[in-house]
Amino acid sequence: MIGARALRIEDPVLLRGAGRFAADTIRPGELHMRVVRSPIAHGRIRSVDVTPALLLDGVVAAWTHADIAELPAIGFRLTPLADLLPYRQPVLARRIVRYVGEPVAVVFATSAYLAEDGAELVQLDLDPLPAHLDADAEPVAWLDAEQATWAAGLGHQLPAQDSQATAFTVEYGDVAAAFAAPGPGYRVIESDARIGRHTGVPMECRGLAAVYDAAEQQLIVDGAAKVPFWNREAVAAMCGLPPRQVQVRETHVGGGFGPRGELYPEDVLVTLAAVRLRRPIKWIEDRQEHLVATNHSRGQHHRLRALVRADGVIEALDAAFVLDQGAYVRTHGATVASLTASMLPGPYRIPNFRVRAQVRLTHKTPAGTYRSPGRYEGTFARERLVDRIAGELGLDPVEVRERNFIPAEAMPYERPIQAMGTELVHDSGDYALLRAKVWEKFDLDGVRRDVAARRAAGELAGFGFAFFVEKSGIGPYEGARISVDSSGAVTVTCGASSVGQGVDTVLAQVAAEVLGIAHDSIRVVRGRTDQFEYGRGAFATRLAVMAGSAVSNAAQALADKARRVAAHTLGVPVEDLSLAGGKVLVTADPARALSFGEIARLLDPSGAAELKESPGLTADGWFHSDHMTYPYGLHAAVVRIDPGTGQTHVERFIVGYDVGRALNPTLVEGQIAGGVAQGLGGALYEEFRYAEDGTPLCTTFMDYLIPTAMEIPPIETLITEDAPSPINPLGVKGAGEGGTTAVAAAVAAAVDDALGRPNAITSVPIHPARIRGLLT
Amino acid sequence: MSSAIPLRLYVNGDRYEIAVEPRRTLADALREDCGLTGTHLGCEHGVCGACTVLVDGQPVRSCLMFAVQAEDTSVRTVEGLAPDEERLHPVQQAFWENHGLQCGFCTPGFLVLIAGYLEEHPDAEEAELREVLSSNLCRCTGYQNILTSTMCAARAMRGEP
Numbered sequence: 003m004i005g006a007r008a009l010r011i012e013d014p015v016l017l018r019g020a021g022r023f024a025a026d027t028i029r030p031g032e033l034h035m036r037v038v039r040s041p042i043a044h045g046r047i048r049s050v051d052v053t054p055a056l057l058l059d060g061v062v063a064a065w066t067h068a069d070i071a072e073l074p075a076i077g078f079r080l081t082p083l084a085d086l087l088p089y090r091q092p093v094l095a096r097r098i099v100r101y102v103g104e105p106v107a108v109v110f111a112t113s114a115y116l117a118e119d120g121a122e123l124v125q126l127d128l129d130p131l132p133a134h135l136d137a138d139a140e141p142v143a144w145l146d147a148e149q150a151t152w153a154a155g156l157g158h159q160l161p162a163q164d165s166q167a168t169a170f171t172v173e174y175g176d177v178a179a180a181f182a183a184p185g186p187g188y189r190v191i192e193s194d195a196r197i198g199r200h201t202g203v204p205m206e207c208r209g210l211a212a213v214y215d216a217a218e219q220q221l222i223v224d225g226a227a228k229v230p231f232w233n234r235e236a237v238a239a240m241c242g243l244p245p246r247q248v249q250v251r252e253t254h255v256g257g258g259f260g261p262r263g264e265l266y267p268e269d270v271l272v273t274l275a276a277v278r279l280r281r282p283i284k285w286i287e288d289r290q291e292h293l294v295a296t297n298h299s300r301g302q303h304h305r306l307r308a309l310v311r312a313d314g315v316i317e318a319l320d321a322a323f324v325l326d327q328g329a330y331v332r333t334h335g336a337t338v339a340s341l342t343a344s345m346l347p348g349p350y351r352i353p354n355f356r357v358r359a360q361v362r363l364t365h366k367t368p369a370g371t372y373r374s375p376g377r378y379e380g381t382f383a384r385e386r387l388v389d390r391i392a393g394e395l396g397l398d399p400v401e402v403r404e405r406n407f408i409p410a411e412a413m414p415y416e417r418p419i420q421a422m423g424t425e426l427v428h429d430s431g432d433y434a435l436l437r438a439k440v441w442e443k444f445d446l447d448g449v450r451r452d453v454a455a456r457r458a459a460g461e462l463a464g465f466g467f468a469f470f471v472e473k474s475g476i477g478p479y480e481g482a483r484i485s486v487d488s489s490g491a492v493t494v495t496c497g498a499s500s501v502g503q504g505v506d507t508v509l510a511q512v513a514a515e516v517l518g519i520a521h522d523s524i525r526v527v528r529g530r531t532d533q534f535e536y537g538r539g540a541f542a543t544r545l546a547v548m549a550g551s552a553v554s555n556a557a558q559a560l561a562d563k564a565r566r567v568a569a570h571t572l573g574v575p576v577e578d579l580s581l582a583g584g585k586v587l588v589t590a591d592p593a594r595a596l597s598f599g600e601i602a603r604l605l606d607p608s609g610a611a612e613l614k615e616s617p618g619l620t621a622d623g624w625f626h627s628d629h630m631t632y633p634y635g636l637h638a639a640v641v642r643i644d645p646g647t648g649q650t651h652v653e654r655f656i657v658g659y660d661v662g663r664a665l666n667p668t669l670v671e672g673q674i675a676g677g678v679a680q681g682l683g684g685a686l687y688e689e690f691r692y693a694e695d696g697t698p699l700c701t702t703f704m705d706y707l708i709p710t711a712m713e714i715p716p717i718e719t720l721i722t723e724d725a726p727s728p729i730n731p732l733g734v735k736g737a738g739e740g741g742t743t744a745v746a747a748a749v750a751a752a753v754d755d756a757l758g759r760p761n762a763i764t765s766v767p768i769h770p771a772r773i774r775g776l777l778t
Numbered sequence: 779m780s781s782a783i784p785l786r787l788y789v790n791g792d793r794y795e796i797a798v799e800p801r802r803t804l805a806d807a808l809r810e811d812c813g814l815t816g817t818h819l820g821c822e823h824g825v826c827g828a829c830t831v832l833v834d835g836q837p838v839r840s841c842l843m844f845a846v847q848a849e850d851t852s853v854r855t856v857e858g859l860a861p862d863e864e865r866l867h868p869v870q871q872a873f874w875e876n877h878g879l880q881c882g883f884c885t886p887g888f889l890v891l892i893a894g895y896l897e898e899h900p901d902a903e904e905a906e907l908r909e910v911l912s913s914n915l916c917r918c919t920g921y922q923n924i925l926t927s928t929m930c931a932a933r934a935m936r937g938e939p
């Protein structure tokens with residue numbers, strides 16, 4: 003069952019249109035919330051008048067900051083550096099607006115249409131101020147002391163703050179000494195890399211439906227995603243309720259990719275309104291809002307300097323990057339900057355390493371994580387540098403990479419820095435082996451010869467590749483409970499979350515493997531704070547590892563319990579029993595058996611007391627981890643450039659990826675294909691652009707370009723299992739992000755090759771205009 | 779503005795007597811007045827295709843059509859594809875078997891689009907189908923499995939093995 007290409011158990015419901023996405027929860031008497039957003043990038047709020055909205059029939063309430071002034075700014079979930087506290091976002095704008103789309107007021111009305119009508123009547127009197135948009139520019143004054151003190155919420159006075167929220171250095175070895183005393187023949191090679199601002203853009207916009215159930219005295223919040231358990235605590239605190247009185251429930255989720263599910267201002271407003279107004283409240287973001295309100299991501303500028311031996315071995319890397327954070331620091335704190343820094347060395351040894359991170363505010367939508375955060379950016383910067391090294395030294399780019407790889411013999415390999423608060427230990431891997439396997443399977447030498455021949459014939463065709471290391475399975479824990487009812491039906495309940503990636507199926511497969519039953523007979527309940535006590539969430543490609551291992555442990559415990567009861571009842575030793583087909587049977591005499599249902603009935607509270615067991619055929623399992631596991635891969639692209647338009651066409655895209663163990667290869671390939679498509683979006687099409695005054699230029703799908711079926715070639719994958727993770731019982735490494743990581747790097751290399759211009763591409767997305775410029 | 783007018787809609791063979799404001803979109807009427815929430819809204823400006831339904835057999839962006847414009851037409855939504863509770867429509871079955879969906883949010887739009895197209899163009903070939911699929915957006919799958927599903931469904935609908 004583990005490793006099988008099992009059909010997804012989620013699908014029948016979704017295929018019939020019977021899913022329940024955020025907007026599908028419809029409650030009688032519900033009020034619809036509409037957010038009034040700042041139309042300017044920076045300005046002083048002179049006044050916000052909601053009276054005209056309140057006069058409209060059907061509008062029930064309207065709030066500005068004054069109505070929620072007692073609420074603190076929104077807190078951090080991850081990487082909560084103290085420096086960042088003053089930059090937190092208020093739930094509704096307070097004195098100053100700082101980006102187009104910032105929530106300034108909210109209107110509640112009896113229909114979504116009326117709420118929009120009402121919102122249009124709210125009078126904003128704003129005094130425009132100059133917009134600061136260039137994160138590369140020297141920091142400017144950003145927060146006055148009053149705002150900084152308020153937002154930090156530390157109870158003591160803070161001084162005014164500039165637009166550099168934080169800067170930090172991650173390092174090991176001695177970079178300064180290495181550069182000061184280079185060996186004979188050493189070269190210094192520099193490069194510059196920019197990654198445009200783009201983000202996850204799930205097809206389902208955000209949304210939330212909350213109701214205060216007065217009978218049960220419970221605030222019920224439907225439509226959560228990603229981190230419902232964390233958000234329950236946050237919502238409870240904001241609404242002044244004990245967590246016990248708040249139920250956060252994930253229903254179906256239309257894609258996550260990082261931005262979705264974090265606690266945003268709107269989440270606080272919806273839940274608070276449900277408590278205050280005692281009516282069901284619903285908020286469904288529209289796409290235009292989504293593109294200015296939901297976290298953006300990427301937006302980094304790297305400068306790299308490498309000290310390189312004549313044979314291409316990198317002796318030292320001195321790097322610095324600026325991250326364009328947008329107008330506030332949201333729930334992710336410094337996560338993206340920190341991951342960028344610690345994952346920058348990737349698969350290479352690099353004995354001396356230093357990276358300086360600068361997180362800077364601009365008058366744009368705040369930024370957070372997006373699939374492969376920090377690695378998409380860092381991999382682009384690093385792999386472009388390695389290509390440049392190969393070019394300048396006249397070496398083959400494959401050779402340069404192999405000379406720098408951490409060798410398989412050195413695994414587990416500890417890099418003396420931290421990633422997401424854990425020691426960075428590459429747990430297992432054979433990078434050269436994967437490189438060789440991909441080369442052979444897809445005959446990449448042949449591919450290179452082909453494109454060279456096409457170029458010789460006048461076509462602009464090119465090949466490029468890049469190597470990367472991902473990370474997955476961040477702890478610290480995940481748990482699961484498996485229970486069997488009196489009919490023998492099995493339910494897995496856990497703290498995992500799903501953003502649509504097929505978690506239910508994979509967890510069912512893990513349980514099915516241990517219990518010897520069909521995976522599609524299992525029901526999986528997750529993402530509901532009323533059903534399980536703890537869950538850390540669906541992010542950082544952690545669930546196959548963490549929840550999968552917890553389910554495996556719970557299933558083992560359940561199997562042991564079932565065997566004990568059967569042994570006692572059948573009068574045979576436990577060792578003589580095995581599990582198959584929903585039964586515990588005597589291995590040597592399979593006719594002697596007890597079904598799970600029979601065992602469950604034997605374990606009713608009276609029977610259980612006699613058996614000296616806890617009641618019910620149920621068991622819990624936990625998995626703890628204080629290290630991440632590190633999958634790795636190679637991306638390769640074949641591109642063709644249209645000399646007339648400058649457009650890059652990706653003809654082939656190849657991914658080799660080692661996931662340690664593929665729990666369901668079909669789903670792994672699906673994750674990779676989807677990840678590549680998003681990576682291609684960021685490499686070629688997607689970018690949030692701004693006018694000089696900070697007005698966003700990409701607020702519809704007409705100007706924010708998500709790839710369609712015409713732009714994405716078939717993704718060719720080689721999934722390997724050569725380096726199982728030694729740090730979890732399944733040996734698994736996560737597959738969620740490795741489709742995205744090196745796409746920009748590989749495409750850029752292929753475009754360089756097609757143009758016959760080494761190092762031509764230093765920024766993504768690669769605009770046709772840029773290519774046209776290079777061609778003339 | 780809130781003058782609702784009575785409207786009769788025929789959806790998936792059922793008759794719905796509802797009252798809507800003239801400005802109400804067909805998508806909202808289907809979802810909220812008829813309770814058919816399988817039709818999804820991904821952009822409300824006509825690009826993503828999540829809201830695709832068949833109006834008299836033709837794929838239509840229900841976010842761009844007013845409900846009153848659907849008077850006297852026959853509307854088909856994702857809920858009307860499967861013949862019964864046991865069986866799926868060939869397009870649905872093919873999506874299941876070929877991992878043609880992940881989050882499933884774009885899926886109803888694709889299913890309806892493809893079912894409508896294949897019913898009219900049973901012999902459509904790969905390149906043509908890819909172009910048809912490019913009228914809708916999916917953010918999860920990278921499209922290949924959607925294309926594979928579509929070709930399998932086409933074969934199944936032609937009665938080929």
Ligand code: FES
Pocket residue numbers: 818819820821822823824825826827828829830839840841842
């Ligand atoms: S919701 Fe209708 S096309 Fe996107």
Ligand code: FES
Pocket residue numbers: 205256257502878879880881882883884885915916917918919
């Ligand atoms: S399956 Fe998620 S958008 Fe298509």
